[in-house]
Amino acid sequence: MSAATRALSRFWRPTSSDVGGPPPLPVLTCACCALLVVAAIFGNWLAPYSKEAVSLGASLLPPAWESGGTMAHLLGTDQLGRDILSRLIAGTRISLATAAAATLVSGAFGVLVGLVAGYVGGFVESIAMRIVDAFLALPFILLALALVATLGTGFGNIIMVMVIANWARYARLVRSEVLSVKQRDFVTLARIAGVRPFVIMLRHVLPNVLNSVVVLAILDVGRAIILESSLSFLGVGIQPPDVSWGLMLADGRTLMGFAWWLTTLPGLMIVFAVLSFNSLGRWLHVRFDPRGQL
Amino acid sequence: MPPPDNSPAAHAGDALVSLSGLRKEFPARRMSAFGARRKVVAVDDVGFEIRPGSTFGLVGESGSGKSTIARMILKLERPDAGEVSFDGRSLWQQTPAQERDYRRNVQAVLQDPYGALSPRLKVCDIIGEPLSAQGRGRSEIDATVSRLLDTVGLGKDAGNRYPHQFSGGQRQRIAIARALSVEPRLLVLDEPVSALDVSIRAQILMLLREMQERLGLTYLFVGHDLAIVRYVSVVVGVMYFGRMVEIGPADDVLRHPRHPYTERLVSIASMRQALGTERLTGELPNPLAPPSGCHFRTRCPYATQRCIDEAPPLREWGSGHRVACHYPLTRSS
Amino acid sequence: MLLEVRNLSVAFGPVSRPVRAVAGVDLDIGAGEIVGIAGESGSGKTTLCAALVRALPRAARVSGDIRFAGRSIHALSREELRQVRGREIAMILQNPMTSLDPLFTIGNQLGEVLATRCDVPAPQLRGRELELLRSVHITAPEERLRQYPHELSGGMRQRVLIAMAGSMAPKLLLADEPTTALDATIQEEILVLFRELRDLRGTAIAIVTHDLGVIRRICDRIVVMYAGRIVEEGPVAAVFAAPRHPYTRALLASVPVLDGDRVQVQAIAGQVPNLADLGDFCAFADRCPMAIDQCRAQAPPQTALGQQRRVFCWRADEMS
Numbered sequence: 052m053s054a055a056t057r058a059l060s061r062f063w064r065p066t067s068s069d070v071g072g073p074p075p076l077p078v079l080t081c082a083c084c085a086l087l088v089v090a091a092i093f094g095n096w097l098a099p100y101s102k103e104a105v106s107l108g109a110s111l112l113p114p115a116w117e118s119g120g121t122m123a124h125l126l127g128t129d130q131l132g133r134d135i136l137s138r139l140i141a142g143t144r145i146s147l148a149t150a151a152a153a154t155l156v157s158g159a160f161g162v163l164v165g166l167v168a169g170y171v172g173g174f175v176e177s178i179a180m181r182i183v184d185a186f187l188a189l190p191f192i193l194l195a196l197a198l199v200a201t202l203g204t205g206f207g208n209i210i211m212v213m214v215i216a217n218w219a220r221y222a223r224l225v226r227s228e229v230l231s232v233k234q235r236d237f238v239t240l241a242r243i244a245g246v247r248p249f250v251i252m253l254r255h256v257l258p259n260v261l262n263s264v265v266v267l268a269i270l271d272v273g274r275a276i277i278l279e280s281s282l283s284f285l286g287v288g289i290q291p292p293d294v295s296w297g298l299m300l301a302d303g304r305t306l307m308g309f310a311w312w313l314t315t316l317p318g319l320m321i322v323f324a325v326l327s328f329n330s331l332g333r334w335l336h337v338r339f340d341p342r343g344q345l
Numbered sequence: 346m347p348p349p350d351n352s353p354a355a356h357a358g359d360a361l362v363s364l365s366g367l368r369k370e371f372p373a374r375r376m377s378a379f380g381a382r383r384k385v386v387a388v389d390d391v392g393f394e395i396r397p398g399s400t401f402g403l404v405g406e407s408g409s410g411k412s413t414i415a416r417m418i419l420k421l422e423r424p425d426a427g428e429v430s431f432d433g434r435s436l437w438q439q440t441p442a443q444e445r446d447y448r449r450n451v452q453a454v455l456q457d458p459y460g461a462l463s464p465r466l467k468v469c470d471i472i473g474e475p476l477s478a479q480g481r482g483r484s485e486i487d488a489t490v491s492r493l494l495d496t497v498g499l500g501k502d503a504g505n506r507y508p509h510q511f512s513g514g515q516r517q518r519i520a521i522a523r524a525l526s527v528e529p530r531l532l533v534l535d536e537p538v539s540a541l542d543v544s545i546r547a548q549i550l551m552l553l554r555e556m557q558e559r560l561g562l563t564y565l566f567v568g569h570d571l572a573i574v575r576y577v578s579v580v581v582g583v584m585y586f587g588r589m590v591e592i593g594p595a596d597d598v599l600r601h602p603r604h605p606y607t608e609r610l611v612s613i614a615s616m617r618q619a620l621g622t623e624r625l626t627g628e629l630p631n632p633l634a635p636p637s638g639c640h641f642r643t644r645c646p647y648a649t650q651r652c653i654d655e656a657p658p659l660r661e662w663g664s665g666h667r668v669a670c671h672y673p674l675t676r677s678s
Numbered sequence: 679m680l681l682e683v684r685n686l687s688v689a690f691g692p693v694s695r696p697v698r699a700v701a702g703v704d705l706d707i708g709a710g711e712i713v714g715i716a717g718e719s720g721s722g723k724t725t726l727c728a729a730l731v732r733a734l735p736r737a738a739r740v741s742g743d744i745r746f747a748g749r750s751i752h753a754l755s756r757e758e759l760r761q762v763r764g765r766e767i768a769m770i771l772q773n774p775m776t777s778l779d780p781l782f783t784i785g786n787q788l789g790e791v792l793a794t795r796c797d798v799p800a801p802q803l804r805g806r807e808l809e810l811l812r813s814v815h816i817t818a819p820e821e822r823l824r825q826y827p828h829e830l831s832g833g834m835r836q837r838v839l840i841a842m843a844g845s846m847a848p849k850l851l852l853a854d855e856p857t858t859a860l861d862a863t864i865q866e867e868i869l870v871l872f873r874e875l876r877d878l879r880g881t882a883i884a885i886v887t888h889d890l891g892v893i894r895r896i897c898d899r900i901v902v903m904y905a906g907r908i909v910e911e912g913p914v915a916a917v918f919a920a921p922r923h924p925y926t927r928a929l930l931a932s933v934p935v936l937d938g939d940r941v942q943v944q945a946i947a948g949q950v951p952n953l954a955d956l957g958d959f960c961a962f963a964d965r966c967p968m969a970i971d972q973c974r975a976q977a978p979p980q981t982a983l984g985q986q987r988r989v990f991c992w993r994a995d996e997m998s
Contacts, residue, residue: 236460240523243419244475245448258465406861407832512949542718543888547932547945569861572934576941599939613862614936620870620895625863627817629831644863 077334083327090140091147098137099125102294106132114312127312129302135312139320141294146324149206149289150275153213158268160214161221166260168222169229170252180226186219191278192285199287209288213278217271224267228260262339270332273325280321296321359433361531361563362418365392366427369413373633385632387413389587392427395531395580400557400564402578402595404571404610408632409584411567415535418565419453420444431531449479452524456536458516462508468494469504472523479527493522497552514545518552525556534577535567550576571614575599580665583607586630586640589659593666603662603673605645639671647672680849680882681707681730686742688725688734696739697954699725701906703742704980707882709849712872714893714914715886716929717903720950723886726903727852730884731763747849764795768843770836772855777839778827784811784838785823791842810841814871833864837871844875851875851883857892869896890933894918899986902926905951905961907977912987922989924966960992968993 110132113120120127126135168179195212202208241251282288283297296317303313369388388410395401405411416422417429420436429436439447455461462471472493473486494503497518508516517537524532538546554577557564568574575595582592591604602608609625612618627644630636638656642648651671659667683705689696700722707713717723728734730744732751744751771777779787788807792798798806811819814837827835843851857865873896875881885897893900893914900917902910910923921927931944948965963973972992981994
């Protein structure tokens with residue numbers, strides 16, 4: 052490892068010469084994720100304007116640091132005069148809520164299938180894993196479009212579409228972890244003690260696979276944000292008057308040449324959010340798994 | 346500490362566990378999609394008895410089938426042929442209530458102290474789990490756990506801690522406490538000290554022997570180290586490649602080994618001869634294609650044509666000592 | 679003297695509270711000697727082994743001097759170190775299952791060693807490979823060359839590794855728990871191979887193990903380590919017959935050995951101390967039946983006992 056890589060890796064975890072203090076980068080990513088969550092929860096009170104406040108007189112104002120910009124609208128306005136900053140904050144709530152809900156539901160379902168398939172084994176496992184394989188093979192965007200065309204848009208439907216796309220990854224991960232936990236002696240000894248299979252699954256197997264599930268879930272939040280933004284961009288995700296970063300991208304697309312802030316700023320938010328959660332997930336992965344590599 | 350009494354009178358009575366004609370095969374991975382399905386015979390026609398209050402030591406190297414036998418006794422594997430009986434009843438003809446009883450009567454301590462304890466449970470919950478699976482009450486469980494922690498030499502406050510806070514030897518003590526919690530009539534110990542440090546092994550072995558003598562437990566001790574197995578056992582059975590080659594009272598088998606393989610093991614364990622004076626040439630047999638007749642013939646210095654043609658059965662050699670060899674050794678050590 | 683180690687210390691962890699895996703070790707190994715380094719987990723024996731070839735993790739802090747064939751190991755450049763490792767010092771690690779590449783045949787892997795390290799020209803490779811396999815008494819060598827590692831038993835794999843290690847006729851072979859995963863009867867064969875390597879090629883061998891039986895059977899000299907320090911050293915027969923350190927004595931008594939048909943065992947109470955809690959006092963004091971106040975106040979110095987024996991104990995003179 053060169054000196055540069057070594058310095059970089061010290062960002063992630065302390066080496067022997069560090070005395071106290073946590074490594075800097077994970078603290079940074081935690082702070083970013085926390086910032087996003089705070090914005091999502093308290094956004095309505097933090098935003099200077101309502102996300103829907105139309106003000107045609109103040110349309111297409113550039114951000115405050117450009118010529119023509121004003122401090123009243125820090126990040127500018129869109130073609131209907133709506134404040135970009137407020138809409139970004141409002142979008143945070145929607146995007147994170149959608150991502151969190153989708154992740155939780157697909158996680159719960161996927162873990163359940165993976166746990167039972169992995170522990171019971173045999174015929175049940177074979178069938179379950181073939182179904183999982185089938186779901187993993189489906190192309191997401193086409194699937195989403197087809198489902199939305201059938202079921203219509205709406206918050207609940209979007210969550211369902213994302214769950215259908217995502218649950219199989221949890222199932223596959225959990226099943227392989229369960230297979231390895233099943234081999235360990237404490238599971239064998241529980242069988243010898245006469246503990247019932249259902250209890251073994253809940254008490255012994257599940258807690259020991261949760262680490263990986265949590266890591267996958269956090270990484271999935273980033274993925275879900277991108278999925279939701281893509282759907283909204285295509286017009287089949289979040290609908291107006293709700294705000295989503297993807298929707299803002301779609302709105303500003305035709306004006307990209309004149310008003311760069313309409314698309315660049317939401318795009319940067321997506322990047323920022325995904326990077327933050329991905330970094331957090333990667334750091335947790337390294338932390339939980341002693342052999343984990345960067 | 347006086348050595349265990351191995352006179353037949355001390356262990357009179359019906360056998361607690363009885364095995365006969367036991368056979369177990371495992372499918373081996375096929376090398377090609379079109380190859381015949383190959384199998385490994387892990388246990389081949391094995392039978393013996395364990396008497397209550399006795400300690401039976403099953404010695405063999407890896408691949409000898411000793412662990413498979415232990416797993417069958419623990420009902421973790423089903424034999425392909427033969428019988429295992431407990432208290433006269435076959436293990437695979439039990440009603441659910443009898444099976445539940447069996448789970449109380451037979452417990453185990455396994456090799457890996459780091460895998461034996463569930464990492465997310467407190468030690469008191471780990472030790473109390475078999476009792477709770479039997480439906481006992483909270484207060485009874487708590488009292489038993491306290492008492493057991495004392496018996497195995499761990500402090501009472503150990504119960505509130507988690508496995509990762511304990512060393513290998515201490516974890517094995519916790520595993521022993523758990524196994525004893527339901528007062529089992531048979532304790533199966535599969536290489537319980539092999540993964541421990543040398544000086545800790547002695548601690549655990551002494552604890553096991555002391556408890557066996559004090560509580561009158563019945564042990565099946567499975568191991569590859571002859572000296573370790575002897576320390577805890579009164580009857581010894583030697584396995585080689587799935588077959589029992591010699592069985593009998595420990596002092597007799599170790600003083601007068603009749604099978605060439607046993608003799609070799611005893612010689613190495615007592616460090617009698619200098620390195621390289623008596624060599625066992627020849628390779629280990631291939632588990633997928635074991636030698637015909639006697640499995641040991643490829644390495645046995647006394648093998649003849651008869652050993653190639655005919656597998657020797659276990660034959661009585663006097664006072665409970667049985668050998669599977671066409672030409673049992675007659676000289677005493 | 680082939681290998682001279684002076685005041686070697688290896689520490690891990692934070693500087694304020696270091697974990698001293700090896701502390702102040704002096705060791706000599708002469709050409710053609712077979713030395714056994716005995717110790718349990720936490721004794722530092724494996725760390726010592728790794729330090730000898732600079733194979734420690736990056737986070738390790740090493741101090742002291744290691745001289746091999748007159749050259750300081752630490753002063754070698756990466757290229758020089760690479761030459762020394764494999765040609766002059768060979769290593770055999772604990773688990774033979776993971777040391778061989780599962781994707782290549784035995785013949786392939788042997789050929790690679792012969793071609794790169796011994797510069798054997800291609801036409802002679804197969805002949806040399808067969809020769810190597812025969813030198814470690816592997817039967818049917820032609821067939822083995824075509825086989826993959828998973829098709830061989832543990833004992834055979836270990837023999838292949840010994841063949842690879844010995845192919846260069848190294849001056850020193852470091853073997854870390856070479857027989858632990860193997861059956862008793864196969865262990866014998868491996869030990870015989872080690873002795874042949876020394877007798878025929880003059881290779882010095884350092885065997886790191888917790889198995890005192892192995893050391894007794896093959897080693898000339900034994901070095902006993904406890905909690906990162908050497909506590910006793912001397913010729914095997916002498917040390918086993920009359921150990922002069924309480925730990926050595928207790929360790930020997932704790933190993934079950936078959937005597938006729940009886941086995942005696944005596945346990946050592948307590949456990950190995952936490953390596954981060956050590957300082958200038960005897961690490962064995964808490965468990966030692968002969969400990970006195972001085973043992974806890976100051977680390978015992980070396981006491982030379984003549985005939986290449988030395989021991990680190992305040993009361994060494996009283997134990998005989």
